[in-house]
Ligand SMILES: Nc1ncnc2c1ncn2[C@@H]1O[C@H](COP(=O)(O)OP(=O)(O)OP(=O)(O)O)[C@@H](O)[C@H]1O
């Protein structure tokens with residue numbers, strides 16, 4: 377479903393500020409795979425997601441989604457394949473517009489936007505049903521401005537908007553990091569539900585090791601632009617946080633440094 | 642005085658087209674577009690030159706609006722493709738348009754007094770169909786004919802035009818494309834992440850905005866009976882003042898599109914009324930109006946800041962209360978249901 381072929385990305389090349397963000401990254405995901413990514417600060421996790429989404433163009437290598445080489449496709453064209461939730465709950469929704477209008481805009485990901493009426497009765501019903509699955513009462517507030525929702529509610533809506541049109545790839549970049557613990561749990565549960573319901577191929581960056589182990593069927597540990605350790609279905613189940621830290625130390629000869637990493641929970 | 646107020650409503654309706662344009666750029670797209678000062682004159686210039694050379698005034702008006710659309714698109718392209726800051730893009734266009742407008746007009750002033758304009762055509766229809774008599778009849782029956790302006794043709798025509806434009810705009814802004822356009826001004830990154838080409842929405846949006854502005858300019862020169870190269874000076878502030886007056890006085894805390902466009906139109910009319918009243922004040926000159934307008938905008942920018950905050954709070958409470966009500970209703974329904982099943986089981 378997703379192929380990343382020998383991707384290189386260097387910021388500010390040939391200057392004192394040169395940063396190799398991705399170094400010959402070569403990975404592949406099959407349909408329905410859910411991979412969690414952990415790694416130190418500056419490991420290149422966000423850069424990788426941005427490269428998949430098209431907000432960053434790699435210097436070398438290509439990105440193939442479902443057999444289509446999308447490397448040269450602009451971010452917004454590529455968005456037809458990709459659902460995305462950002463760390464900032466404010467990033468994924470339009471605050472001045474109502475819940476139903478936001479949902480309608482997300483619907484446009486897969487089709488051309490017309491000069492017909494935007495939110496129809498039929499659509500409203502459909503939105504209500506989808507919102508009801510979140511079980512946080514948003515289905516009764518279709519005409520509420522999204523800017524008036526709490527961070528957790530907004531992130532839940534972002535998540536729904538990114539998934540209900542069934543993108544080929546779902547990208548989540550620390551999408552629970554800005555929320556308080558109870559909301560974090562809610563969003564994680566919703567993520568699991570939605571990913572399972574729509575069978576989404578998912579790439580999720582997280583700073584919580586426990587979460588990374590428990591969620592999904594694959595795990596990548598990144599450092600200095602490379603995947604330095606990976607686990608899949610069989611090996612992942614028995615992993616512990618200590619294993620991961622030991623692995624990192626063994627490979628890199630230093631401790632993993634992530635200011636947001638929660639080693640235990 | 643009364644006559645002056647009727648006149649204010651007339652020109653208010655015509656200037657409302659421009660105010661709606663400013664509303665689209667400033668409010669919906671969050672794009673402070675200063676092209677307006679230029680494109681307003683461009684619309685008037687194109688129309689007056691065509692009218693003078695004998696073209697049908699309706700065609701000439703449409704042409705003025707169409708050129709306004711193109712001009713707006715260029716501003717949009719300067720910003721999106723040229724990466725020029727919106728304010729600067731607008732100022733560049735405004736300055737460039739001054740020269741272009743002069744080229745179009747060939748002289749700084751074009752009189753239209755003895756030309757066929759949309760207003761003379763409407764007046765002709767009015768007379769041949771004897772509409773004045775029909776419209777006046779109810780007022781005469783009530784004995785208040787003296788308070789009704791002697792010629793209602795422009796007022797009626799402008800009202801009909803405004804209703805049509807408003808309906809079209811309301812419809813467009815709630816289509817899929819129109820909703821996306823509004824969202825572009827709200828959170829561009831998000832709109833792009835849902836596969837919409839925000840550049841196109843900005844270019845078309847600023848195009849439509851300036852189309853309305855040029856349309857307004859084209860109507861104003863025909864109404865005034867002349868086109869003047871300096872007609873557009875400060876137009877953007879007049880537009881903003883109208884938008885803000887409308888929002889403060891007539892939106893009643895709602896920001897539904899249908900309500901807001903109406904508020905903007907009414908705001909433009911109120912602005913013209915203030916203008917008419919100010920002209921009656923002895924120590925004020927017509928040229929002081931720009932200062933008064935600027936003061937209105939400053940005041941209106943400062944006051945709604947706290948008005949807006951209280952509005953948001955109220956709306957939040959309302960929506961919470963509604964949700965709670967809905968939930969209670971559902972809980973009731975479910976309670977009854979489970980009650981019913983419990984009974985059927987027993
Ligand atoms: N747009 C950019 N311009 C310049 N340098 C960048 C840019 N984006 C990322 N970098 C650099 O590339 C490296 C990788 O950054 P990236 O954001 O991918 O790290 P990350 O793994 O997401 O880290 P974190 O855990 O802190 O989010 C960093 O050194 C960063 O400074």
Ligand SMILES: [Mg+2]
Pocket residue numbers: 421422423
């Ligand atoms: Mg990051």
